[in-house]
Amino acid sequence: MAKQRTLPTRAFGSEPKEPNVSDLAAWVAEHRGSSGDLATYLLDTLLTPQITAGIGVPCAGGMFCKDRMTDCLIGVKGGIAVDEVGVDTEPLVEDAIAVTAQKKGVWYALPAPHTLSITDKFYDDEDEWSDAIATTYRTLMRSMRDAGVGGHVLICDHIDEAEIAALARQKVFFFNPDPDRESIATMMEYQRQIVVGKDLIETVFDLANEYELHQIIILDADAAAIATALSHLDPDQVMIGGYYRESCDDYWKDLVVSAVYNK
Numbered sequence: 612m613a614k615q616r617t618l619p620t621r622a623f624g625s626e627p628k629e630p631n632v633s634d635l636a637a638w639v640a641e642h643r644g645s646s647g648d649l650a651t652y653l654l655d656t657l658l659t660p661q662i663t664a665g666i667g668v669p670c671a672g673g674m675f676c677k678d679r680m681t682d683c684l685i686g687v688k689g690g691i692a693v694d695e696v697g698v699d700t701e702p703l704v705e706d707a708i709a710v711t712a713q714k715k716g717v718w719y720a721l722p723a724p725h726t727l728s729i730t731d732k733f734y735d736d737e738d739e740w741s742d743a744i745a746t747t748y749r750t751l752m753r754s755m756r757d758a759g760v761g762g763h764v765l766i767c768d769h770i771d772e773a774e775i776a777a778l779a780r781q782k783v784f785f786f787n788p789d790p791d792r793e794s795i796a797t798m799m800e801y802q803r804q805i806v807v808g809k810d811l812i813e814t815v816f817d818l819a820n821e822y823e824l825h826q827i828i829i830l831d832a833d834a835a836a837i838a839t840a841l842s843h844l845d846p847d848q849v850m851i852g853g854y855y856r857e858s859c860d861d862y863w864k865d866l867v868v869s870a871v872y873n874k
Contacts, residue, residue, distance in 0.1 A: 614873070614874045615871055615872070615873055615874070616846060616871070616872055616873075616874045617870050617871050617872075618837065618846065618849055618850060618851050618870040618871075618872065619667045619668075619850045619851070619870070620665075620666050620667045620668070620850065620851045620852070620853065620866060620867055620870050621666070621667060621668040621670070621828060621850055621851070621852050621853070622661050622666050622668065622669050622670040622718075622852070622853050622854070622855075622863070623670055623720060623764050623766070623786045623788075623806065623830075623852055623853065623854045624670050624671070624672050624673035624674075624720030624764055624766060624786075624854060624855075625653075625657040625658075625661075625672075625673045625675075625720075625854070625855035625856075626673050626674055626675060626854075626855065626856045626857065627653050627657060627673075627675055627857070628857040630649070630652065630653070630656075650675065650676060650678070650679045650706075651706070651709065653675055654671050654672060654676075654706055654709065654710055655709070655710075655713075657671070657673070657855065658671045658710055658713055658714075658717065659713065660860075660862075660863045660864075661853075661863050662713060662714050663863075663864075664863035664864045664866070664867050665867050666853065666863055666866070666867065668718060668761075669714055669717050669718070670717065670718040670719065670720050670764055671706075671710040671717055671718070671719050671720065672706075672710075672719045672720035672721060672764075673720050673766065673855075674720075674722050674726065674766055676720070676721055676722065677722045677726065677727065679702060679703065679706070680703075680721055680722060680727065681727055681729075682702070683698050683699050683700070683702055683703055683751070684696060684697070684698055684699075684729075684747065685697035685698060685699060686733065687729055690727075690728060690729055690730060691729065691730045691731075691732050692729055692730065692731045692732055692733045692734070692740070692743075693732055693733055694733055695733065695743070696733075696743045696744060696747050697747060697750075698747045698750055698751045700750065700751055700754040700755075703751060703754070703755055704754050704755060704757075704758045706719070706755075707719065707754075707755040707758035707759060707760045708758050708759065710760070711758065711759035711760060715759065716759070716760075716761035717760065717761060718760065718761050718762045718763065718764055719755060719760045719762075719763055719764070720763070720764040720765075720766055720786075721748075721752075721763060721764070721765055721766070722765070722766055723765040723766060723767045723771070723774060723785065724744045724745070724748060724765075724771070724774055724778075725767070725768075725769070725771045725774060726766070726767065726768055729744070741773045741774070741777065742777070745774065745777035745778055748765075748778060749778065752782075752783060756782065761782070762781075762782035762783065762784065763782065763783050763784070764784050764785075764786050765778065765783060765784070765785050765786065766786050766787075766788070767785055767786065767787045767794075768787070769787070769794060770785070770787055770790070770793075770794040770797045770798060772797055775797065775798065775801045775802075776801060779801045779802055784802065784804070785798060785801075785802065786806055786854075788830070788854055788856075789808075790807060790811065792811075792814050792818075795807060795811065795814060795815060795818060796818050796821075796822070799815075799818055799819075799821075799822035799823075799824065800822060803823055803824065803825035803826070804825060804826045804827075804828060805824065805826075805827055805828065806827075806828035806829075806830055806852045807827070807828075807829070807830060808829070808830045808831065809829055809830070809831070809832055809833060809835070809836035809839075812827065812829065812836055812839050812840055813839070815827055816843050819843075824844075824848075825848065826844075826848045826849070826850060827840055827844060827848065827849055827850070828849075828850040828851070828852040829849070829850070829851055829852060830852045830853070830854060831852075831853065831854075831866070831869075832851045832852075832869055832870070833869065834869075834872065837849070837851075837872045838872070841872075851866060851869060851870040853866040
């Protein structure tokens, strides 16, 4: 009789559907007396299902934090850098304290720098601008880690090699929800872990002939995808990943169930 095993699970953030007015009102009533806004509500309500489902590495935040991020930037007005760029870390540090109160060491997903679509009108030099925004992100992420966040996911719509070279670290993971072969190759050059959907698993193993691979994280895996990954790697090198994008309410519970396989 086959023995069942469970692969570890990890979240890469969430993207919300339009909040229900009655749910939002109930949340406000429950948190009366506390400061907060729509982003605070989304951070709380999108993280809770991950924790309840038993996701091994939960992750608060997502691309919906873009306004929160841009509002924290100093020297940026109306999407244009008009002065030396800095960051007011307090709002996101408060978020870090709130989400880690739910679970210690939770990760936090932010939009990668290029997704903010900021136009540089101050530095007038691509390298200087790149260095400035990278420094700003490092300052912010360090402050949030000091407040208890375990690490950061930076969500991309494409891979900017200058960004990933400047920012990818053990506690900073670049995540492209819909990568192509070229972007996977660039990520594998800088990260020993790679997250892809089940249709790109073979692409990763093909590229592993050129790049060092320590772990593959399969986004929304099924049994066939798990079997394919385990035909190349040991179980401790395979993880199941999730990224909530207006899916069913049981998304995270279903993800945990999908991580069970027959040995």
